[in-house]
Amino acid sequence: MITNFHLALKSHDHSRCIDAALEQANHICKLKKLQFTPTRKLVLKLIWQSHRPLGAYQILDMLADLNKKKSIAPPTVYRAINFLLLHGLIHRIPSLNAFIGCPFPNSSHSNVFMICENCSNAAEISDKGLNKVLRSACERAQFQLNMQNIELFGTCATCTENKTLSSS
Ligand SMILES: [Zn+2]
Ligand SMILES: [Zn+2]
Ligand SMILES: [Zn+2]
Structure with a gap:
């Protein structure tokens, strides 16, 4: 019996979580021959900025703040979220209608x-x-x-x- 447990609820060095998540995503995309586009990477990084699940509107707001000059259209963001969901890199928490990064997508x-x-x-x-x-x-x-x-x-x-x- 293997229990995968993510210690997100205790204080830890979160930059390591972000690095590991991006590295795993990179690896999975390479393995499955998927395009890990800059937008997909950016959305994944935003979702991973903390262990608090984020709603789609929050993600859109954060992206708008980041890219004041060159904004990313909402449908592109939704497509990126769907891509990350489809490949198990993030999860949707239904009761919160929010997204959270997966620490062990593999x-x-x-x-x-x-x-x-x-x-x-x-x-x-x-x-x-x-x-x-x-x-x-x-x-x-x-x-x-x-x-x-x-x-x-x-x-x-x-x-x-x-x-x-x-x-x-
Ligand atoms: Zn707490
Ligand atoms: Zn963390
Ligand atoms: Zn997971």
Whole structure:
């Protein structure tokens, strides 16, 4: 049983997350012979600027701020988002209608997201054991699974720590 766990909810050197994400995206695009265009790269980088899921409008706003002179048309941005989704480089969190970068686009997925209600950071976990349990539950119910997306809401370790510090 391999659990892929992304420690996004604890303080860490985030520049390493961004570098790793871009490197993995580059690698996957090369492998699948896909075009990692400057717009796709830019949108992925923006989504990765933090671990807070971003809505499409936020992404458009940020791009408009970045490229005051040469703006990117919204349909181009939406196409870039769809490309990143299609190839598993980002995920959509339905309840937030927002996008988050995938820290392990090359491995098996559970699509389980821990979302902090306080700081809005989200972390993804992938757990083969969990997938097995869910798959067998579906089998028993003769339920044909099309899409799996599990959203866990709570308080992250950093926020819990800050709360304890401020109350003591
Ligand atoms: Zn990070
Ligand atoms: Zn993922
Ligand atoms: Zn938090």
